[in-house]
Amino acid sequence: xGRQNTFGGRNQNAISFRGNxxxxxxxxxxxxxxxxxxCVLGLLYLTQVTKTNAYGYKVNSxxxxxQQLKSEHDDLEVASARLQSLDRVQSSTVAxxxxxxxxxxxxxx
Amino acid sequence: xxxxxxxxxxxxxxxxxxARLWYVIIMAVFGLxxxxxxxxxxxxxxxxxxxxxxxxxxxxEITADRGVIKAHNGTSGVVPIALNQTLFxxxxxxxxxxxxxxxxxxxAASLKGNQSDYEAKLRSKDTRYVVLARKASREQxxxxxxxxxxxxxxxxxxYRTYPNGSLAAQVLGFVNDESKGVYGLEQALNGTLAGQNxxxxxxxxxNGVPLxxxxxxxxxxxVAGSDVVLTLDVAMQKQLEDILKxxxxxxxxxxxxxxxxxxxxxxxxxxxxxxxxxxANYGTVADxxxxxxxxxxxxxxxxxxxxxxxxxxxxxxxxxxxxxxxxDPSKYxxxxxxxxxxxxxxxxxxxxxxxxxxxSLNTGATQMLMRxxxxxxxxxxxxxxxxxxxxxxxxxxxxATGIEQGYEADGIVPDPNKGYARDLxxxxxxxxxxxxxxxxQLGAAFSAVMNGGTYYQPHLVDYTVDAKGxxxxxxxxxxxxxxxxxxxxxxxxxxxxxxxxxxxxxxxFDQNVYSVGGKTGTAQIANPAGGYFENDYxxxxxxxxxxxxxxxxxxxxxxxxKIGGYAGSMAAQPIFGDLAHxxxxxxxxxxxx
Numbered sequence: 001x002g003r004q005n006t007f008g009g010r011n012q013n014a015i016s017f018r019g020n021x022x023x024x025x026x027x028x029x030x031x032x033x034x035x036x037x038x039c040v041l042g043l044l045y046l047t048q049v050t051k052t053n054a055y056g057y058k059v060n061s062x063x064x065x066x067q068q069l070k071s072e073h074d075d076l077e078v079a080s081a082r083l084q085s086l087d088r089v090q091s092s093t094v095a096x097x098x099x100x101x102x103x104x105x106x107x108x109x
Numbered sequence: 110x111x112x113x114x115x116x117x118x119x120x121x122x123x124x125x126x127x128a129r130l131w132y133v134i135i136m137a138v139f140g141l142x143x144x145x146x147x148x149x150x151x152x153x154x155x156x157x158x159x160x161x162x163x164x165x166x167x168x169x170e171i172t173a174d175r176g177v178i179k180a181h182n183g184t185s186g187v188v189p190i191a192l193n194q195t196l197f198x199x200x201x202x203x204x205x206x207x208x209x210x211x212x213x214x215x216x217a218a219s220l221k222g223n224q225s226d227y228e229a230k231l232r233s234k235d236t237r238y239v240v241l242a243r244k245a246s247r248e249q250x251x252x253x254x255x256x257x258x259x260x261x262x263x264x265x266x267x268y269r270t271y272p273n274g275s276l277a278a279q280v281l282g283f284v285n286d287e288s289k290g291v292y293g294l295e296q297a298l299n300g301t302l303a304g305q306n307x308x309x310x311x312x313x314x315x316n317g318v319p320l321x322x323x324x325x326x327x328x329x330x331x332v333a334g335s336d337v338v339l340t341l342d343v344a345m346q347k348q349l350e351d352i353l354k355x356x357x358x359x360x361x362x363x364x365x366x367x368x369x370x371x372x373x374x375x376x377x378x379x380x381x382x383x384x385x386x387x388x389a390n391y392g393t394v395a396d397x398x399x400x401x402x403x404x405x406x407x408x409x410x411x412x413x414x415x416x417x418x419x420x421x422x423x424x425x426x427x428x429x430x431x432x433x434x435x436x437d438p439s440k441y442x443x444x445x446x447x448x449x450x451x452x453x454x455x456x457x458x459x460x461x462x463x464x465x466x467x468x469s470l471n472t473g474a475t476q477m478l479m480r481x482x483x484x485x486x487x488x489x490x491x492x493x494x495x496x497x498x499x500x501x502x503x504x505x506x507x508x509a510t511g512i513e514q515g516y517e518a519d520g521i522v523p524d525p526n527k528g529y530a531r532d533l534x535x536x537x538x539x540x541x542x543x544x545x546x547x548x549x550q551l552g553a554a555f556s557a558v559m560n561g562g563t564y565y566q567p568h569l570v571d572y573t574v575d576a577k578g579x580x581x582x583x584x585x586x587x588x589x590x591x592x593x594x595x596x597x598x599x600x601x602x603x604x605x606x607x608x609x610x611x612x613x614x615x616x617x618f619d620q621n622v623y624s625v626g627g628k629t630g631t632a633q634i635a636n637p638a639g640g641y642f643e644n645d646y647x648x649x650x651x652x653x654x655x656x657x658x659x660x661x662x663x664x665x666x667x668x669x670x671k672i673g674g675y676a677g678s679m680a681a682q683p684i685f686g687d688l689a690h691x692x693x694x695x696x697x698x699x700x701x702x
Contacts, residue, residue, distance in 0.1 A: 027132060028128065028131070028132055028135075031132075031135065031136075048322075049322040052321050052322040053320050053321055053322050055321055056318070056319060056320055056321025056322065057318060059321065060318050060319065071195045071247065071265075072247070074192070074193055074194055074195065075194060075195075075246075075247060077189065077192060078192060078194045078270050078272065081188065081189045081190075081192060081272035081273075082272040084188060084272070085272045085273045085274070086273055086276065086343060086344070086347045087273070087274060
């Protein structure tokens with residue numbers, strides 16, 4: 001009785017004996033596995049490339065924004081310089097209201 | 110049958126064969142792929158790479174920002190006088206315009222132009238590109254593009270802009286359409302101001318946006334040009350330009366120049382010529398000579414303003430002493446020509462160095478030349494050689510100063526040993542004829558004498574600031590030491606003060622408080638056909654303003670004034686007077702102790 005329950009007993013299916021042997025994939029399985037692996041790697045690569053390019057667009061957009069802000073900064077600098085220009089200051093109402101002080105260091109005739 | 114024989118458990122032969130067949134087919138297909146890929150990627154690599162990159166690989170030049178030019182503004186720091194601004198060209202493709210009238214209305218409202226003119230352009234049939242406006246501002250561009258009319262576009266373009274208009278225009282020069290500095294500082298410092306353009310070589314998408322994943326992209330960042338801060342003071346420059354213009358109008362002259370220098374460093378504080386132009390609209394200038402800075406590029410015979418230098422040379426050489434007197438015959442016959450003085454100076458008599466400068470004696474300057482040759486009555490080879498040495502090596506006439514300006518001229522000093530009528534020629538040079546120098550060369554040489562003997566290179570750049578913020582101060586460069594002995598300045602300063610005191614100005618100077626000295630010059634103008642014009646003269650003036658020592662040197666030149674009297678006295682001297690008063694009144698000249 002006991003023998004009949006023992007694994008590897010007389011009436012067991014012979015295939016069961018392969019359980020202890022090294023298993024190996026057949027050529028088709030290997031090829032398919034390799035193809036699947038290649039596809040996965042390819043997908044991974046494409047995902048990364050797409051992500052990188054997406055970041056590239058973001059960077060490009062930020063660069064454009066930076067350029068835009070720089071241009072606006074330049075415009076403001078120009079406007080500021082124009083507002084402080086001597087001709088503008090000279091013709092301002094404040095300047096027109098100023099009284100020149102008497103010059104020094106000269107002999108009056 | 111053995112218990113484990115294959116027959117009992119083996120797959121059917123058909124199945125095995127089918128599997129092998131599929132295996133062979135799959136391997137064959139992959140083999141084909143491999144072969145094809147090998148052909149495409151290895152054998153035809155170059156061809157396909159080129160085909161792919163032709164469409165997507167783009168090269169961009171990234172323009173470096175041009176450095177800003179700034180100038181001092183009294184003691185309140187620096188202000189920009191030439192900076193950059195992005196403006197826009199608005200264009201249209203008339204074939205795509207659906208509603209010309211409506212578009213023209215928008216254009217007229219934004220650009221303040223004539224609506225019918227815009228509409229006519231938009232209805233053009235023979236072209237697909239019409240420029241509607243140049244130098245439009247960002248606001249104008251945005252207002253025009255906002256409705257998104259088909260066929261309307263804009264192109265940005267960097268421009269140099271000058272917030273103070275024509276102030277110091279000829280000193281600055283301008284930047285042409287190729288972004289190259291021409292004339293003035295923009296030309297001389299183009300390398301410093303322009304920086305280095307960058308480069309982007311990248312695979313792009315259909316919109317030209319670089320794809321970041323491409324590892325072959327090349328990005329060379331641009332290096333912005335350095336900002337340049339000038340020694341000029343904008344307020345002084347403005348005053349000088351106004352005074353020069355007013356003085357030329359009074360003298361009925363069409364052109365002239367004026368410079369204010371710091372004699373103790375060579376720094377140019379103000380420099381201008383009239384007439385001038387607006388560098389922002391240089392394309393509208395018909396006369397290209399307006400672009401040049403005459404103060405550095407138009408040499409002239411400086412006339413009697415040379416006499417202080419002649420006297421200084423004789424003093425330094427030891428040919429005469431400070432209290433030297435001589436008998437002046439009022440004329441010398443040299444090489445069969447007569448060198449004489451103006452009638453107002455009286456006849457023969459005993460004269461001093463002060464008389465030579467106050468009365469502007471041509472014979473006095475000639476006497477100095479004679480003394481330099483060891484004689485009191487004739488010009489000889491030794492005298493010519495000594496005076497030539499002073500002119501060229503001490504005062505550096507005949508050599509460009511090296512100031513940061515385009516098209517600086519050398520001027521001419523005649524050879525002491527060659528040529529016709531050498532003695533007469535050299536007699537003429539002793540009072541500023543038969544040689545030429547630019548107003549700047551005159552100012553630099555006079556400064557060297559008045560500061561005690563150091564010839565500082567005239568310069569316009571105070572310091573530069575590069576793209577990383579590194580400040581480089583330009584220290585004064587002494588091109589020549591011992592131009593004259595320090596004692597010469599001490600002798601000349603009171604003599605030149607005396608000259609100013611003896612001449613009339615609209616407001617006289619209180620020499621007890623400030624030291625103001627100078628000398629007029631009236632020079633005949635050389636006729637290119639030979640000899641001199643009969644009735645055309647240039648008026649010049651060189652002088653100083655200061656306290657115990659000169660603080661500013663002023664040079665004035667007035668071309669062909671039509672006012673009566675001597676050009677130096679009647680045309681140039683009043684301008685010097687106004688400039689000297691302006692400096693005393695507004696620019697903190699240190700009084701005498």
